[in-house]
Amino acid sequence: AKLHLKKIKKKRENFRSYFLYPSQQQQEEIATKKLRLTKPSKSAALHIDLCKATSPADALQYLLQFARKPVEAESVEGVVRILLEHYYKENDPSVRLKIASLLGLLSKTTGFSPDCIMDDAINILQNEKSHQVLAQLLDTLLAIGTKLPENQAIQMRLVDVACKHLTDTSHGVRNKCLQLLGNLGSLEKTVTKDAEGLATRDVQKIIGDYFSDQDPRVRTAAIKAMLQLHERGLKLHQTIYNQACKLLSDDYEQVRSAAVQLIWVVSQLYPESIVPIPSSNEEIRLVDDAFGKICHMVSDGSWVVRVQAAKLLGSMEQVSSHFLEQTLDKKLMSDLRRKRTAHERAKELYSSGEFSSGRKWGDDAPKEEVDTGAVNLIESGACGAFVHGLEDEMYEVRIAAVEALCMLAQSSPSFAEKCLDFLVDMFNDEIEEVRLQSIHTMRKISNNITLREDQLDTVLAVLEDSSRDIREALHELLCCTNVSTKEGIHLALVELLKNLTKYPTDRDSIWKCLKFLGSRHPTLVLPLVPELLSTHPFFDTAEPDMDDPAYIAVLVLIFNAAKTCPTMPALFSDHTFRHYAYLRDSLSHLVPALRLPGRKLVSSAVSSTIISQEDPSQQFLQQSLERVYSLQHLDPQGAQELLEFTIRDLQRLGELQSELAGVADFSATYLRCQLLLIKALQEKLWNVAAPLYLKQSDLASAAAKQIMEETYKMEFMYSGVENKQVVIIHHMRLQAKALQLIVTARTTRGCGMFLSKMYFITDLPHLQDSFVDKLLDLMPRLMTSKPAEVVKILQTMLRQSAFLHLPLPEQIHKASATIIEPAGESDNPLRFTSGLVVSLDVDATLEHVQDPQNTVKVQVLYPDGQAQMIHPKPADFRNPGPGRHRLITQVYLSHTAWTEPCQVEVRLLLSYNSSARIPKCPWMEGGEVSPQVETSIEGTIPFSKPVKVYIMPKPARR
């Protein structure tokens, strides 16, 4: 095997030397030529321009123009010299400012090492008087410093410069100095003290001094610099904590906002340190103290700070549970007497198992007296922080608070239990985003919680919401919710059915929701069955309508519950069993296999599946695919037949088992390609002389074309496709191209076109007996031979090449899309004045589409054949669940006047761009390649059923 590998390698090298090197050399030549041309011209032009400039305004204009064009790395230095030269002469600060900023920009050029201009920059810095220019120069130094992260000597020097200018009177200069310190300040541990005799400065101390600067902007910059130090891995001292705490009461919101961040950082660094509580002898953990302080900031005067504080609370997981739970407790009192919250009362009422809502007079009346001395109104720290955050005026704060609640609840089950009431209350928020966020949050923590009936009541009320996003999010939530009582289940069912009648489009989502609801709560569903199926012990009831979505919904719930509840089928009436059989077949993804006693018809097949551990359909899939392995040994006719029925089997399997649909479709497509290839090669045309088969070649070229299309589909429409599959797909495409070439090439000139398509050969691993393998073997011959020969060689190679087995990936899903709206059923045309636009609402669900923002397009086909492609905005895509997306967008239609209404087709396309996956081959550009050949293949695959919309553009009235 080793020997073989070597052979392959060698082959490849040969191949490279043939194809890659000449062209690369050529390319380099071109590049260097270009540089030689531009280098003098660029800087010279600038020099001339600057000399020509009569006034500062002129010079500024020239510089601005100059800045618009990029500069090559090689010419940067020349340009810099000219700029510096001009800088020394220039009196006008605005021009100097521009030059300084240009220096900074230029030093960022990739491939240019800016250490050569640093000396000059520091030099001009020392003579500069204008504060603005100074600030800009420091910015330039920052750019230089960040470009040279390894050079410690330079960094030390820059830090020195920054320290020197820290005492400048202008806040801008001080800001920049602090920024410089934050970005370049040395990390003590890595720097050896003897480095160039410069004692390492305590950057932290220097920055810390500016926490009390008179200018709020400088204070902010100081805190930011400190945070920057932290980001770069410098461990901040704990002493900063006290300084930062003082800044929390700063007058300016940006200072407070940054200080909150700093406190958070310190609390994460030293969570277990002990800090004293002022004005008492007690001590607490630092993280708890910081938590209390940040909680306090949730009621800050500025909403920016509130958002910041609320966000950070979520990531403080080390905080003690005692403090955490305080955030939900506002310690109510009324007239100095302790009062229980409505939440506490509700909990007591429902958890005591009392079902009657026997309210007593004044059960919310205040209870015991509060000791006036013990009540703490402000310094109670964490008390009620979330209560405040969740009822904040600004929805930004509320969202941040909900997010924080989510994160904390995920890490602490007991907190999750406690915050539930508050989350449920947020379902009634006025702003949709907040409602949606809280529903998502609840879903995320649903493992830790069980909903009480009263909470469920509030939750279910949201099903009335007019926003589809919210309803679907709620369905998702209900899928993974635990309900405590059978009344709860009943309530949920009733509300979902109401939802179904109000919004019929939610059908699938509701069915799915009920499926999970049923399988999660079999024992709670059991007592409800007679009522739900409206069976009667003595009388037969009317058979419900099988097409009623509501009835199906009920059945889905019951059947899924029955799966783990063997006693349930006894309660079914005859027609229920019939309906089961029907639904099991038509909605197999919603209705599980049941063991139904006494029902031989169903049970015989089903029971065996339960006994055998392995999934039979999976087995079947494997068997059918293995069958195809023997393809090689069959005669063409037999191979065709085998492929045909395997494809049929796979398609049927995909329809039946939704989980296997992706795999089945994927393999079926591949087999179809193979089938097409075999068929094409079986054509009679190969035996006919060249001039005669021109007419007959239709089938072969059509096959080639179809194989290409299918391979693109395989490559781009399935998620989870791995590299090894891609290679096989490419191989198939290569074969298709070879076929195409054979069909057309005899009459056209040469094989360059075909060879150009083989750029990806180098990516292909060794594939024994494959087309590529042979191709590589024969490459030297191909390069030299005439077109006619090439075709002949290729033809034999195609015939001889073996069928490659397609390994199946772990998880594969076919991208699919369903257009929900427009439904395409309306007979009323959409009327609008011709020449103007009409907007059409498009609502579609996308499954397993990767990066839909960039790939999914909407296509509108007009009856006159005109096609219009619309790129939806990124914001139009929602992500309701993993692997699922929703597109809600508006499409604008317009056309000239028609005499009568006609239908336009709307469908979704999946666009692909193969250049993203395969490196472009540059050497073929502009060569002998004919223009039809695409180097980066772009295209679209329709992946939804088209929907017809009736429209009628009317002529404009005059």
Added chain:
Amino acid sequence: MPEIRVTPLGAGQDVGRSCILVSIAGKNVMLDCGMHMGFNDDRRFPDFSYITQNGRLTDFLDCVIISHFHLDHCGALPYFSEMVGYDGPIYMTHPTQAICPILLEDYRKIAVDKKGEANFFTSQMIKDCMKKVVAVHLHQTVQVDDELEIKAYYAGHVLGAAMFQIKVGSESVVYTGDYNMTPDRHLGAAWIDKCRPNLLITESTYATTIRDSKRCRERDFLKKVHETVERGGKVAAAGLGRGPFWEAWLPLAWGRVVGVTWLSPRMNLKVPIYFSTGLTEKANHYYKLFIPWTNQKIRKTFVQRNMFEFKHIKAFDRAFADNPGPMVVFATPGMLHAGQSLQIFRKWAGNEKNMVIMPGYCVQGTVGHKILSGQRKLEMEGRQVLEVKMQVEYMSFSAHADAKGIMQLVGQAEPESVLLVHGEAKKMEFLKQKIEQELRVSCYMPANGETVTLPTSLSIPVGISLGLLKREMAQGLLPEAKKPRLLHGTLIMKDSNFRLVSSEQALKELGLAEHQLRFTCRVHLHDTRKEQETALRVYSHLKSILKDHCVQHLPDGSVTVESILIQAAAPSEDPGTKVLLVSWTYQDEELGSFLTSLLKKGLPQAPS
């Protein structure tokens, strides 16, 4: 010593009749001019004769500020301006200006037409009074005169409610009026910047209460309604305010209407909801007019969706009360002493399925107060006895800040001291103690007519020339900017303003020639040597001690230390002593006096 004097004429340790006099730096301002709902005699209005016994109020008061349109804050305004006589400016916000006359007219009607009071202000008086009003915008600084300026902040209590900052020079007072720190369905939360006033006058209605979250309260309310409706009962949510008049209708009504319409479909409330006639229309009108005064939600969405359209709410007609089946009615007035709410109450009281919800507290003697205190048999007019079987509920929906909210506002404004008004004495006591303990701010709670005098430290602003400032800044180290620092300069007082300039500039400005002021001092030394030698010895001595200074020995025999000249002379009478003449300018006073004291100690013995 300058001082701020505050005298509440009303609302001192009391709720109602808000009227507070503030004297600040010679300016007199009256904050609010309200009536008291508990009285029907002279006590209902503040005693304006306290302000000035004889003479016109206009001469005494610089301006009047009205915080919001509730009658206990503006009810006495026409009486004060037209009947007692005040012609100065009255400041209030635009919504207050729009709604205030409606409520005043309503009040007048009830007092004159229904109760038949004489000597009450007339409609014309209300109009005349409103002509004196100057409307202000939020955060707009209004110059009342050259020195007095006022500025309004958002208070969130009702539509147009504002807190006012009154500022004269460097002294300032903030008056909160009534405010709410938790936003509700239609209004935002009160907000003030860190203005650090000398005094913050705050209401303290709920000084001893920490309230449940507003969502809980809302849900609680709806749940109570829900349960009754499920029983098939009718709900009367009585009153939309505390007062005997429907003074508070607008904002409270609004909050509840929005809350109910918003929540009712979500809470599966599917019964007719009625509303006292005319109320919704008026509320709509004013809320649409003053969108910027509402909260973020309404501000954000009013373009797309009209919050003011109620699908679920219908106007109430008297005949509806007899309709069968459950219903919810919002009716006025709140204390069930007259009008629609009383009629409904009488109709529904007999049925135990029904419920009445009382939203505020009720004045003694009213039906509302009686039923809230648990009385079940009421004697109505005409000796009828009405047995109350219906449920009675109390809901606190008040738009006032609770104890935590008050503390929060005090924390936001950072005042030097706090003064509590508009609350009960006992509750104030608690809050006062808390404020002093936790915020370490002195706190006052004067009764009506009691004057609090607050000494303030007068700060006089002095302008400094930029050149001087920069020169001084360049000498010092920057980061310690907040420490006091010594600075040399000349203070020029001209036209009652102060400027600090460098002495050169001061001379130039005043057209004065610079006088050299030199101090000279003779120091006697026992030294028998010659003058030159003495001088030399002095030189070497000083050189060794004053290492930081420039000590020179000039060719003429004198010694200079910086600009200080030292000459040695021999007095003719005594050859054993030499006299050192030390001379310095007044700028070098410090060094000069140091030198003389040094020289007086004598020179060290020469190691001869």
